[in-house]
Amino acid sequence: MKTGFSEPGLVFIPSPMKNISYILLFLSSFLFLSCIQAELPNAEADILSCSVDPDILRKDPIIQNDRIQILVKSSTDLTQQAPVFTLTPGAAIFPASGTVLNFTKPQTYTVTSEDHQSQKKYEVSYVISTIGSKFSFEQVRLENGKFDVFFETDQNNRNIMDWASGNLGFALTGASSTPEGYPTARWAEGKVGQAAKLTTQSTGSLGAIMGKPMAAGNLFMGEFDLSASISDPLKSLHLGVPVDLVPKGVKGFFKYKAGPVYKQGGVVQPNKKDTWDIYGVFFETDSNLKYLDGTNKFTHPNIVSIAKVTPAQRIETSEWTSFYIPFDIVNNKTIDPQKLKDGKYNLTLVFTSSIDGDTFAGAEGSTLLIDEIEITH
Template identity: 25%
Template sequence: MKIFKLITLGVLAVLMTSCIDWDYFGLSPKAEILAFEVEGQSGTSTIDSLARIISVPVNESVGLDSLKTTNIQTSSLSTVLPEVGQAANFADTIIYVVTAEDGSEVNWKVKAFRQTAEVQIENSNFDSWYDQTLRWLGVNYTYPTPTPESDVLTSRIWDTANRGAVASFVDGGNTTPVDRDGGKYARLESISVPIYNIAAGSLFTGYFTDDMPPNASNPRSNTHFGISFGSRPISISLEYKYSPGTEYIENQNPSTGEDECEIYVLLQKRVDGQRYRVGTAWHRSKDTISSWTTLNLDMQYGELPAGYPSYMGLNQNPGEEEVDWADPNDVPTHILVVFSSSALGDTFTGAVGSVLEIDNLQLNY
């Protein structure tokens, strides 16, 4: 069995080794901007690849005359000027020049606009989903997106770990859309998979990388949590159902225990590569919720008072470390929304058959 697992891991590692994102001989002419973020941003940038125009929503409390870019993703082997981290006067239209590998240049116009403080996350009713093909395996999976034509990982608002599930030969993944009242909702299921024995269903703001297979010592390394966000909700609400499974697995091995679902929203302020926790709203429970129920969670700003569970404290996972609590009056720069059918799924722990269903996430102001 150990030999089989090692062989399977080796095959997956070879199959899923990331390559440059096009099939092209010679120097590439691609000069796209795939993702664009500035400090003080309140939502996701809109990128018009045909017109070469990028619209950036900025919190209404932030001045536009000197904003630094915090993230610019361009086509592979291309460069961009001004570079990431340089401040610019976004009260005017800024020209960013992307130089392709072949030396050709493309001008992109970037405009910032003020957005009201009461911002919702796009597609938070989970009605819009997009079918994607994992080309090297020839299998399909789906993820929720408000812009089906966009397939750039780093520009995704919502994503799942379905690419990891289908790499384990689970057709379609384990986070899927289900019809409801003329729309859809998200169904997350913890399933049995080769090698790791369990894979929790997950849905989150951010994106799941193409690096495979998942790192057993740090499985969260495949997930980049959080999107740009600059508002201060007082609470969140959503509709949900939960049914914990009975086949419990702990750290990849059969065990005894009770599974729990995980639902949380974190607000962060990211400055100079450091992450500070601004706000926390969290729900972890083993209770069976058999019919659609509204869950309300208050947003706690600043440091959590004594008595809160330790898992709600500052994140210390490698690559995600939060260095301190922010001032409770700070405006965040990012929001992390995470749903999981097994709270400890990132350590390959939970119960096969646990199902979390979610719909209609709302940020309340």
């Protein structure tokens, strides 16, 4: 009598009718579970977008993990503001979206998920003050218990800018369990007080699988787009913050040590040596350009001036060494004083431990220390 089994020692081979039955059973179970899942209340509690009167804005609202910064013109009445929020489906927010509140101090909003099992608090602040011209990297916080974030405050000790880095993307690799192992971290022995330490790090097995075997340490004025860092890394850098100054140059102090083995795409390049980079870009924003990214940072027609370190300045040194780079005007551009007052000009400063890090090339262990950075203007 024939059965669904082969002779001893051979492989079990189901009959065609049994195969069809198994497939139908699997599809039925999948559809049933999908219907149940679709009916479950949403468990997420996030603010997806924030809208305010566009006439008062100097920059689109910045939404981070648990805080929102709304950069506005100096003439804005902070006592009567009513931001409107878009939430994850089914979520609720308190105070309600559109409620008029006094934002002379930050306000806290609580978002509750549709299933009522999750809550998330956001600190929402309106920022009138613009960034200063001196940066000492003394203020840093631990984000999500994982990595360091440097930030700047105004005279009232309110946060007015977070320095961006690729640490958020590096966190996805699981390559480090301590803040010190991230590409961007604090360093206790600065030129004065504390400094910023940028180190090119291996992204581990997960990074290698994704074709991104290393991450350069970086620090920049702007925002890091996590989703773009996976699909299009050059567009993950949203470069620029509003300023009310016209930069003439950048100066500061650095130390640098290149890692021992330069790699491109994970392949050793025996004749190449890693080096660091610092640059600044001053540009005008408009309805079509809100920020620069890695694809147009030196080429966009809205750029007013650019500052770059020269190859001769990119030395290795174990001593704190001063540098100065001037901003050179592009195509005889001029400044519109009213646009400057309205926050229509943006500035970015970018520091990295591997000059080719945006293509995942460099040497693991390359380390750039920076401190006491100043914009002359």
